[in-house]
Amino acid sequence: MGTTGGSRARVGRPRAARRPDSGLSARDELLAAAAELFTTRGYAATTTRAVAERAGMRQATMYHYFSGKEDLLAELLESTVTPSLTLARRLLADDAAPAERRLWELCRSDVELLCGGPHNLGGLYLLPEVRSERFAGFHAVRAELKDTYCQLLAATAVGKTLGKSELSLRTDLLFGLIEGVILIHRSDPERPVSAFAEATADAALRIAGV
Incomplete structure (x- = not known):
C-alpha cells in the first residue's frame, strides 16, 4: 500500500514503543539506555531486554546493533x-x-x-x-x-x-x-x-x- 499526503514510511526495524524523539540514532539510544541502567540498576541485574525496552525497541532489534551486554559495556567503557x-x-x-x-x-x-x-x-x-x-x-x-x-x-x-x-x-x-x-x-x-x-x-x- 502506498503512502498518502506526501509522507514516507520509515525504513528499518520496528520499535516496540514510541518515545519522544531524542535526536539520537538507534545505536546511540541503546548506549544511552545501557549507560543509565548499568549505573543505576547494576550491570549484572540489567538484561538486554531491559536495555531494548528503555530505548523503545524490541530486543531483537537491539541485536541488530549489539551482540549483547558485553558489547554495550565495551563501547561505553571506550567512550x-x-x-x-x-x-x-x-x-x-x-x-x-x-x-x-x-x-x-x-x-x-x-x-x-x-x-x-x-x-x-x-x-x-x-x-x-x-x-x-x-x-x-x-x-x-x-x-x-x-x-x-x-x-x-x-x-x-x-x-x-x-x-x-x-x-x-x-x-x-x-x-x-x-x-x-x-x-x-x-x-x-x-x-x-x-x-x-x-x-x-x-x-x-x-x-x-x-
Whole structure:
C-alpha cells in the first residue's frame, strides 16, 4: 500500500514503543539506555531486554546493533577514554607549548570527561567482568592514554630528572588520581565540574612533583 499526503514510511526495524524523539540514532539510544541502567540498576541485574525496552525497541532489534551486554559495556567503557586519547595525542605533538601546561590541560580535560556526563560510567571500570579478554580493546586504549601521560610528564623539567622507576611511580600516582575522581565526584555530584576539574589538575601535577 502506498503512502498518502506526501509522507514516507520509515525504513528499518520496528520499535516496540514510541518515545519522544531524542535526536539520537538507534545505536546511540541503546548506549544511552545501557549507560543509565548499568549505573543505576547494576550491570549484572540489567538484561538486554531491559536495555531494548528503555530505548523503545524490541530486543531483537537491539541485536541488530549489539551482540549483547558485553558489547554495550565495551563501547561505553571506550567512550570514557577515546576522547582523552585523541586530545593527548594532539597535546603530545604540540611541543611549542610547555609540557607542564599540556599535562595540566590533559588532566583537566580528562576529569571533565569522566565527571561531565549524566552517568557514572567510570564506576564501571571496577566490574569484575571488565578483566576478561572481551575488553582488551578498552584496556589497550587506556594503556595508550596512560603512556601519553607518562610521556608528557617525562617532557617536563622535573620529569627529565627522573629515573625510569620514579617516572613510572609518579605516572601511576597521577593517573590514579585522575581515574579516582569518579569516586570523589560521586560524594558531591552538585559540585561544578569545571572548577573540580581545574582543582584536580592542580593536585595531580603537585602529586607528580611538577
